[in-house]
Amino acid sequence: MCCVPFLCDYLINDCACNANFLVMQDFLKPGESNERRCDSPEALKARRCKGDHVINPGKHPLTYVKNSDLSSDHENVVQLRPQNINIKLRVGVPFEFRVEFRRAVGYPIDLYYLMDLSYSMKDDLEQIKTLGQKILKKLKDITDTVRIGFGSFVDKEMLPYVSQVKARRRNPCPNRIDTCQPAFSFKNVLPLTHDAREFEREVSKQDISGNLDAPEAGLDAIMQAAVCKDKIKWGDVTRILVYTSDDTFHMAGDGRLGGVFQPHNGQCHLNDNGSYNGRAYDYPSVGHVSRVLQDNNIQLIFAVTEDIYPAYKALSALIPQSVVGVLKNDSSNVVDLISEAYGNLSSTLVLEQEGAPKELDVSYKSTCKGNQADSEWKEKGVCQGIKHEQIAFNVRLNASACLKEPQTFRIKMQGINEEVKITVHTECHCDCGVPEKASKHCSSTGTLSCGVCSCDEGHLGQRCECVQQSDADSIINMLASCRPDNGSLVCSGHGTCECGKCVCHGHYSGKFCECDDNSCEYHNNHLCNGKGRCKCGTCHCTEDYTGSACECSPSQDKCMNDKGLCSGQGKCTCNRCQCNEGFKGEHCSAFTDECSVDKTTLIIGISVSSIIFIGIIIIIIYRCLLELYDIREYQNFVKAQKQTEWKEVMYMQRHSVLLNG
Known part of the structure; x- marks a missing residue:
């Protein structure tokens, strides 16, 4: 917020002003920093700033340039809303807006079938030759408008990838029985067409080929299929690239084995016959391929055999809007695989920004099925399991610094060719009319603009009332008056010394800027409970509130x-x-x-007492029983002793009789 007039372009919350700046020239007290013009509306009004002089530049920050309703009409498909907006941001003040999406029913599909024609794919080619009608029929369960095309790849036409022996070059089959066509990097066999029979005719003309090493030029082929938009005849529709192979792929750097050091330039290099030999440029990197696919809104389906599935699963993780399916050894399940993979692709929606300036942070909260919303802001908006229901994303923009000029960036849905164009302005300057030079308000030694004096050289002060001294002793004396003692910082390190007085910065105040007016207690997440002003660490309550944090209601x-x-x-x-x-x-x-x-x-x-008494009684009873037991045992002992003595007497008598017998 800003009390007119003042441009506070160096604060976090930037302010705007209007032309009535002469009204509040005396808003600041002597020695106060110009920053005091920026505050909350309540604080400004408490300091006699009238309501009509308090400007909130955050009002009406969003302007719709184009905001067409969502539509599935084939003549005017709209899946993403809004389409074009202008936003005015204040630095450090987040702003949120809503983006809506609904996938159009029956949206047209272009499917380009890209096939590995190395020798190990021989049986797969025989299957593909008859699949045109089946693929189109399966896709027409999703939409009425489908086009299909075909391309193939092997490897770069050089050693050590392809044999250069003339006989092997003409026929690279591993045995003499079969006949193969010469190897090539990529060939656009059939541009996208509605005619399934033409697809089958052209594919049936294809022969298998062969190369020397196991990896193929798959990334080369994907690159050409993506960037050669005119020759492939990609339409402004849903674009699907189906990639089939039974082996791995060469990556950037592998071209050096053949003496190719030039990185791929991401351009179309098809000749008039629709072929690319791959001799001039290295294989593209995975990152380069990923970026090109995103730029061209192409969704990629990898249909690969089970033994190389892990390699392509790892590759798919690096390429947004791509999935991997397991292809049978003879490609007999390719139709069902394409249908299932497309369903998985279309059910996952990812919204992300493209080209945002570094000063701007963009984050998302998704509201997906059942109004289940994210609890935290994320780098991308993601929804899964979506069919044709309408979903929404909250987008938050936060500028960390002023932009020198308006910046335009885009928010896009992965795999969808629609976008939200966003032009961002930052409110960092005020238009206060023509500055008044030699203003009396500025002691005739400065220029008044937005209620603030810009002093001429040699003058200082809020109203340019001080003459800057060049004499060293005068400067030392002036600085000394801005310190409480010789061992302290000038203005306690929280302000500047002007004309022998401290001008405090931010929320500091006091003769020497020793008071922190933001250090009071908080209550209910508000300084001084929002019911008082903080002065030098103490809450001064209003409306008869009391307490150290004005927490006590009257x-x-x-x-x-x-x-x-x-x-x-x-x-x-x-x-x-x-x-x-x-x-x-x-x-x-x-x-x-x-x-x-x-x-x-x-x-x-x-x-x-009862517990103790009962315990004593139990002890006494126990002792009595123990005493009785001891007495009984003693009596038994005495009795046994007497019997032993009687037996000894009888024995002696018998022994005596025998001796005398």
């Missing part, structure tokens, strides 16, 4: 009942009753029952 409604304020037995503090001794409750309406406390103590005492 209202007493929660302290009142039918018996009056706190039932007449307490005082209301911070809209809560503080009860007198002997009373309790929300309104101090209940007595504190001392008898119940004594009763509780008595019960606890009796319980503890």
Whole structure:
């Protein structure tokens, strides 16, 4: 927010001004920084800035240049809305807007079939020769308008990829029984057409070929199929490239084996016969291929055999809007594979920015099926499992710095040729009319613009009232008056010394800018609860609010009942009753029952005593039983002892009789 007039283009929240800047020339107090003109509306009004002088440059930031309704009409298909907007941003202030998408029903499809014709694909070629009608029929379950084309690839026409022996060059088949056509990098056999029979006729004319090494020129072929738009005859429709192979692919750098060091330039190099030999440029990098496919809105389906599936799965992860399917060894399942892969591609929607300036952060929240929205802002907007339902994305823009001039970038849906064009302006300057030179407000030694004096050379101060001294002693004395003591920083490091007085920056104040007017307590996420002003670390409350954070409301409604304020037995503090001794409750309406406390103590005492008494009785009984047991055992011992003595006497008597016998 800004109190007219002032341009605060060096603050985070930039301000705009209007032509009535002379009205508030005396808004600032002597020695105050010009930054004080920028604040919240409440703070500005509290400092006698009238409401009609408070300008909020954040109003009406969005202008629609084109905002056509979503439509599936084949004459005017609209899947993404809006189409063109202008946005005015304030630096550091995020702005959000909504983008809607609904896939058009029956949207036309162009499908270009790109096939590996190396010798190991011989049986696959026989299958493809009869698949034109089946592919078109399957795709017409999705849309009425389908075109199909065919291209093929082998490898670069040089060693060590392709044999240069004349006989092997003419017929690169590994045995003499078969006849193969010479190898080539890429050949546009049939541009996109509605005629399925023409597809079958042209494909049936194709012969298998061969090369020396296992990897093929697949990336070379994808590049040419994508960038040669006129020769492939890509339409402004859904574009699908089906890639079939049973082996891996050469990557950037592999061309050096054949003496090719020139990186691929991303251009179309087809000759008049629709062929590309690959001799001039290295194989393209994966990143280059990915970027070209995105730029041309081409969705890629890899149909590859099971043994090389992992390699293409890793490749697909690097190429947006691509999927991988397992192709049977003879390509007999290719029709179903294409249908399933297209369904997977079309059900995943990814919205992302393209070409945004570095000063602008773009993030997304997706609202997909069932109004399930993201909880956090993400780098891309993603929805999965989508058919033809309408979905929405919230887009947030946040400028980190002022843009020198308006910047245009685009938000696109991967694989869709529609886009949202966004032109961003940053509000960093004010148009305050013609500056007033030698203004009396500026002591006739400065220019008044937007209510602020720009002083002539040799003059300083809020109104250019100070003459800048060149004498060293004068400067030292001036700086000394801006320090509380010799060991301190000038203006405590939070301001500048002008005319011997501190002009504080930001939220600092005081004679020496020693006070931080943003260091008070927070309550309810607001400084001083939003009910006061922070001055030098202390909240100065308004509207009769009290407390260190102005957290105490002057209202007493929660302290009142039918018996009056706190039932007449307490005082209301911070809209809560503080009860007198002997009373309790929300309104101090209940007595504190001392008898119940004594009763509780008595019960606890009796319980503890009973437990102790019972324990003593148990111990006594145990000791008595133990004593009885000992007595009984002793009596048994004595009895046993007597029996032993009697037996010994009897033995002696018998022994004596025998001896005397």
